[in-house]
Amino acid sequence: xxxxxxxxxxxxxxxxxxxxxxxxxxxxxxxxxxxxxxxxxxxxxxxxxxxxxxxxxxxxxxxxxxxxxxxxxxxxxxxxxxxxxxxxxxxxxxxxxxxxxxxxxxxxxxxxxxxxxxxxxxxxxxxxxxxxxxxxxxxxxxxxxxxxxxxxxxxxxxxxxx
Amino acid sequence: xxxxxxxxxxxxxxxxxxxxxxxxxxxxxxxxxxxxxxxxxxxxxxxxxxxxxxxxxxxxxxxxxxxxxxxxx
Numbered sequence: 001x002x003x004x005x006x007x008x009x010x011x012x013x014x015x016x017x018x019x020x021x022x023x024x025x026x027x028x029x030x031x032x033x034x035x036x037x038x039x040x041x042x043x044x045x046x047x048x049x050x051x052x053x054x055x056x057x058x059x060x061x062x063x064x065x066x067x068x069x070x071x072x073x074x075x076x077x078x079x080x081x082x083x084x085x086x087x088x089x090x091x092x093x094x095x096x097x098x099x100x101x102x103x104x105x106x107x108x109x110x111x112x113x114x115x116x117x118x119x120x121x122x123x124x125x126x127x128x129x130x131x132x133x134x135x136x137x138x139x140x141x142x143x144x145x146x147x148x149x150x151x152x153x154x155x156x157x158x159x160x161x162x
Numbered sequence: 163x164x165x166x167x168x169x170x171x172x173x174x175x176x177x178x179x180x181x182x183x184x185x186x187x188x189x190x191x192x193x194x195x196x197x198x199x200x201x202x203x204x205x206x207x208x209x210x211x212x213x214x215x216x217x218x219x220x221x222x223x224x225x226x227x228x229x230x231x232x233x234x235x
Contacts, residue, residue: 023180027231030187034227037194038220041201045217048205102206140207161208 061086061096061147061154072110074099077145077156083107084145085117086154087128094154096145097131103138117142176234183230190227194220 021029059077067073067088075096077084083099087110097117099107106121116134117126124136131142146157197220204213 023177023184027180027184027187030184030191031227031231034187034191034194034224037191037198038224041194041198041217041220044198044201044205045213048201048210048213051205051208052210139203143208 058148058158059156061156064092064094064149064152064154067094067154070112075156078159084156085110086147087117089128094147094149095128095131096147096156097126097142098145098159100142101138102133102140102142103136108142179234183234186230187227190223190230194223197223 061075073086085099086096101108101119106119108117108119111118122137124138125134131144143161145159148155148157201216
């Protein structure tokens with residue numbers, strides 16, 4: 001009669017046939033992991049340096065009359081693949097931010113009712129006046145785009161990341 | 163106590179040394195993981211400041227790990 005426990009009968013384990021990792025092999029694996037992490041760190045650092053700070057160049061966004069009070073306008077800045085949002089606040093004040101949520105880069109939009117910038121993906125909320133995070137998972141404020149208004153035209157000057 | 167007990171290649175000493183090597187390299191890897199996390203955070207934030215020093219710190223941790231592993235292979 002087989003007196004082995006059920007779990008041993010169901011999952012037989014042949015210790016002699018198993019391949020053990022020795023401590024020296026484990027140490028070698030850890031050292032290789034260290035090398036991999038170094039390469040990853042160097043890669044990220046080089047990518048960050050190559051990208052650098054991209055303040056952007058001055059660019060016309062829209063005319064003042066194109067954006068009624070309490071409305072927003074989407075545009076691309078500093079690059080053609082960088083979505084941004086321009087909002088006209090009460091009192092003829094304009095603010096602009098990168099439209100990429102700092103959580104997972106979903107596009108934020110301006111919610112007129114709440115007066116906040118909202119990310120629809122994970123309910124992240126930003127203060128439209130400052131770009132600071134009000135609620136939700138975003139870890140950083142939205143990058144702000146500095147504006148200059150001349151002769152009724154709105155120009156984006158540069159992007160400021162905080 | 164005979165002279166052979168002081169031999170670093172004896173099984174007793176060898177075992178302790180490997181154990182200590184694993185401990186040191188493990189800490190180096192843990193620090194590198196943290197450094198990589200900070201680097202990615204900097205990259206995502208679009209910040210360049212500090213990435214070079216973080217990468218150098220990771221290099222330092224790797225040199226320590228490699229040195230410890232290589233010393234008593």
